[in-house]
Amino acid sequence: xxxxxxxxxxxxxxxxxxxxxxxxxxxxxxxxxxxxxxxxxxxxxxxxxxxxxxxxxxxxxxxxxxxxxxxxxxxxxxxxxxxxxxxxxxxxxxxxxxxxxxxxxxxxxxxxxxxxxxxxxxxxxxxxxxxxxxxxxxxxxxxxxxxxxxxxxxxxxxxxxxxxxxxxxxxxxxxxxxxxxxxxxxxxxxxxxxxxxxxxxxxxxxxxxxxxxxxxxxxxxxxxxxxxxxxxxxxxxxxxxxxxxxxxxxxxxxxxxxxxxxxxxxxxxxxxxxxxxxxxxxxxxxxxxxxxxxxxxxxxxxxxxxxxxxxxxxxxxxxxxxxxxxxxxxxxxxxxxxxxxxxxxxxxxxxxxxxxxxxxxxxxx
Amino acid sequence: xxxxxxxxxxxxxxxxxxxxxxxxxxxxxxxxxxxxxxxxxxxxxxxxxxxxxxxxxxxxxxxxxxxxxxxxxxxxxxxxxxxxxxxxxxxxxxxxxxxxxxxxxxxxxxxxxxxxxxxxxxxxxxxxxxxxxxxxxxxxxxxxxxxxxxxxxxxxxxxxxxxxxxxxxxxxxxxxxxxxxxxxxxxxxxxxxxxxxxxxxxxxxxxxxxxxxxxxxxxxxxxxxxxxxxxxxxxxxxxxxxxxxxxxxxxxxxxxxxxxxxxxxxxxxxxxxxxxxxxxxxxxxxxxxxxxxxxxxxx
Numbered sequence: 001x002x003x004x005x006x007x008x009x010x011x012x013x014x015x016x017x018x019x020x021x022x023x024x025x026x027x028x029x030x031x032x033x034x035x036x037x038x039x040x041x042x043x044x045x046x047x048x049x050x051x052x053x054x055x056x057x058x059x060x061x062x063x064x065x066x067x068x069x070x071x072x073x074x075x076x077x078x079x080x081x082x083x084x085x086x087x088x089x090x091x092x093x094x095x096x097x098x099x100x101x102x103x104x105x106x107x108x109x110x111x112x113x114x115x116x117x118x119x120x121x122x123x124x125x126x127x128x129x130x131x132x133x134x135x136x137x138x139x140x141x142x143x144x145x146x147x148x149x150x151x152x153x154x155x156x157x158x159x160x161x162x163x164x165x166x167x168x169x170x171x172x173x174x175x176x177x178x179x180x181x182x183x184x185x186x187x188x189x190x191x192x193x194x195x196x197x198x199x200x201x202x203x204x205x206x207x208x209x210x211x212x213x214x215x216x217x218x219x220x221x222x223x224x225x226x227x228x229x230x231x232x233x234x235x236x237x238x239x240x241x242x243x244x245x246x247x248x249x250x251x252x253x254x255x256x257x258x259x260x261x262x263x264x265x266x267x268x269x270x271x272x273x274x275x276x277x278x279x280x281x282x283x284x285x286x287x288x289x290x291x292x293x294x295x296x297x298x299x300x301x302x303x304x305x306x307x308x309x310x311x312x313x314x315x316x317x318x319x320x321x322x323x324x325x326x327x328x329x330x331x332x333x334x335x336x337x338x339x340x341x342x343x344x345x346x347x348x349x350x351x352x353x354x355x356x357x358x359x360x361x362x363x364x365x
Numbered sequence: 366x367x368x369x370x371x372x373x374x375x376x377x378x379x380x381x382x383x384x385x386x387x388x389x390x391x392x393x394x395x396x397x398x399x400x401x402x403x404x405x406x407x408x409x410x411x412x413x414x415x416x417x418x419x420x421x422x423x424x425x426x427x428x429x430x431x432x433x434x435x436x437x438x439x440x441x442x443x444x445x446x447x448x449x450x451x452x453x454x455x456x457x458x459x460x461x462x463x464x465x466x467x468x469x470x471x472x473x474x475x476x477x478x479x480x481x482x483x484x485x486x487x488x489x490x491x492x493x494x495x496x497x498x499x500x501x502x503x504x505x506x507x508x509x510x511x512x513x514x515x516x517x518x519x520x521x522x523x524x525x526x527x528x529x530x531x532x533x534x535x536x537x538x539x540x541x542x543x544x545x546x547x548x549x550x551x552x553x554x555x556x557x558x559x560x561x562x563x564x565x566x567x568x569x570x571x572x573x574x575x576x577x578x579x580x581x582x583x584x585x586x587x588x589x590x591x592x593x594x595x596x597x598x599x600x601x602x603x604x605x606x607x608x609x610x611x612x613x614x615x616x617x618x619x620x621x622x623x624x625x626x627x628x629x630x631x632x633x634x635x636x637x638x639x640x641x642x643x644x645x646x647x648x649x650x651x652x653x654x655x656x657x658x659x660x661x662x663x664x
Binding site for chain 2: 052053073075079080083085092104149152
């Protein structure tokens, strides 16, 4: 049983004037499924390419099991890549595409035969053995690309937006398969994606990247439920962000009243402008975490009057736009609320909304 | 017709298929009248005989084919077959050299910015706008005994003290390659532009060395362009005789010269037709062989 771990140490990279990566530090343990998640231009693909060896970092090191590999060519790294465009060899059939890496290493013929066949079986493409890449569908190409990389038994498999070119249904199916293959082969997978649903569905660990830095590192549940800042909160799905001011321990003032929190916000005091001296920041709450009270429900605190403005059918749920009147001279605020399909509220209805303290996520900014 | 296009009647796929075919009519007619019929006529004529004073005697036999392979009233001579062999050799070598020089040029041009690329293409194409004979005469002068290329060659001991680079096979190849190269570079450049560098990276990622990566990552993708290049160089090279005539100093008799003689001085059209037919067959056969051998794994 081989054991290794990947360490990315203070890696920076610029393209011309533009700093793409700003001192990235990551430690990735054996056998994890790690996702680099972020919007386009956040540097996730560049980081992947530096790990693969296609780009050279301006500063910092890539260390695999204690050995610095930053200066090794991709051919000499025990790392293989599944490319976004699949990059299958157009002149080789499926078998020879998968066998390519083994042939480069001059593995004996019968062993190549055995390993390629086993790999084709694992990803369910045995019947495509003699097909040429041009005749394959997107999903089939994706499987061939996966098999072609995995057959070399790499320490780490890198996947560059592997499912982005596929339609939604197939993507979901392949996400499950990808996860299964990762478990079966017990290989470390590092996947780049801009799709937060995909990241949450397959990963053991999500690294959220923004503007060349890792802004949050945690399990999918962590990153979704406890976003650290506005960017992560909004990037990880629909989210209401309430501008607030700390007024007492675990108590914050928002436009429509006062909110009791579970955790005291650690906001720094503002030094300039109208809010100087106050501790202000954002509080996030997901639309599924806002509860619409039934007439006979009552809660101690965090219950607010609201009026339904709009109702949008989303298939498995209703999305409501609720208006919460401002207190004092504050303007009213519109929040997005999610309700079950059988709970019908109409525009114009007056309701009470409850926000449970544990779902109110205090953000860093 | 034009109003129809504006109404969108011709722009649907089905209509284009149905009526668009009519538009190929003039082109088709042209090809049939000026290419297909003359070729058939040529191949029929090849089996006729020369009459007195260059007239054609429609007396069908294989006499011309026998003459071509060397049998005459004086017995057998290899001359014609040697000419044919020499023509093939020069054409094939020229094509190989054009591809070998054209590949790096194509990459080099593709590596430049847009405006620079246009300029470089202009540089490549401008000489082709000059008349072939004038261009070749320029080479004759340039490769003469008193010019600097000869001095350089003499300095390195490639040629002896009194020798020159022209006339000779070196001069012939210089002339052939320089006039064919632009036609080889254009399709190669197009395929360099279309290269998916991800496949090159994939090859490196899968442990391939430089040679293996060049073959599987780059050449495999460029094969359609290479085939186009070969066709565009090989076919004209086979029929080319002006360059070899001028730069070879009259010693390089090619099939083109021989054909020209038959239709000119010798006034033996049927034998010329036989030579021409054999040249066409040689071109087609060599292209088929090339596609089978070179393109087998690719296309």
